[in-house]
Amino acid sequence: MPSMVSEKTIERLSLFHRLLKDLQDDDVTHVYSHQLATKAGVTAAQLRRDVMVVGYTGSPSKGYDVKQLSLSIANFFEDPEGETAVLVGMGNLGRAILAYFNGRRPKLHIVACFDSDPHKINRVIHNCRCHPSDKIGEIVSKGEVRVGAITVPAAAAQKVADELVALGIKGIMNFAPVHLKVPPDVFVEGIDLALSLEKVAYFARQKNK
Amino acid sequence: MPSMVSEKTIERLSLFHRLLKDLQDDDVTHVYSHQLATKAGVTAAQLRRDVMVVGYTGSPSKGYDVKQLSLSIANFFEDPEGETAVLVGMGNLGRAILAYFNGRRPKLHIVACFDSDPHKINRVIHNCRCHPSDKIGEIVSKGEVRVGAITVPAAAAQKVADELVALGIKGIMNFAPVHLKVPPDVFVEGIDLALSLEKVAYFARQKNK
């Protein structure tokens, strides 16, 4: 196993994993790299290269065994009983995300939510009771959860991040438009929709020239 | 001006632009590359390299003139009176995004929303009346809007994308977890939160080893 796999490869493997599960639902047993690659929107060469890192090997004539490859990727991710996460900031975006991940979605369950607004505290939203955010440390014991999502206003994001780090959280999805400072043993994925939209607008202008 | 600027550079320039506006609000007149870079979470060398593409040049002793650099980036983006966009899918996520962009946010206004659910049609949400999605072509005239956001279930996303493309839209933000097939003159930014979260979970596991 290579000591470090790139973020891009992890994203694609996760995507392949999802597509493979869809294929399984449709009772497809085998798939060729170029077929799966087309569904994923990548090249076959890249898919094969990504698949290398999980150690699974397909057959030149049958292609990949859907079930086996799916298992190999799951095994590579080594996420046995599904990850749990906490979410801080039960505003518009926080509620949408909670609905999404705690809906029919099986994996990665959000087990606790927090907000500072007294009107939201103790309300149960999407099977998740909203707790006061200054009680995080009491409700979630250190090391209990590895992943956190931040959907509070930009001004509060760093403070929340510090609290999550203190809780022992090692991965953060940050939707607030600020760069978070965290220790090197914490992974931050910054999702800045305003920037993404500006980018889309820029390239849209480029395209119709 | 280089004919093609990378997506990464556009994202960072947009980020710098935002940070420069914040500095202006605080009446800061000059800033050094390493200061701005720290706020942005990138290296100073990278920032300087990005700034090259907009053609602005700073002073070795004063650094960058905040106002001038901000103007230079805005000018490079050449987005005169602010972009407009349409949004299809007024579910949980669609409403959150609408609230976000049509709130105090000045730029990039969502001018029309669509949904197929009769219960949602004609309801006014965040200053935006929800129209029936099969009437897009009647409500938005071709070429009127350049950017679209898709927040419908995965199964409906490609169909919606086709309709947007037919409308002359050149840039799409797609939140549905599917790869969209569009003509080469349309730019698609796929935002797949489930994949992002899986990635965070993976690296969180890696980190605490």
Add this chain to the structure above:
DNA sequence: TTAACAATGTTATTCTTTTCACAATAGATA
């Protein structure tokens, strides 16, 4: 049995992006 085929695993190559390094420069200092 063996040749032909089509798809894989993997190495080599190309292309892109980031980092490094440093000459050039504007101002501050004496």
Add this chain to the structure above:
DNA sequence: TATCTATTGTGAAAAGAATAACATTGTTAA
């Protein structure tokens, strides 16, 4: 004025990612 300092702009080097190329291999069919 001459010198010193800190920062810029940018070519060159390094690192990283995608693509191409091809030898290898399991299967089919003559």
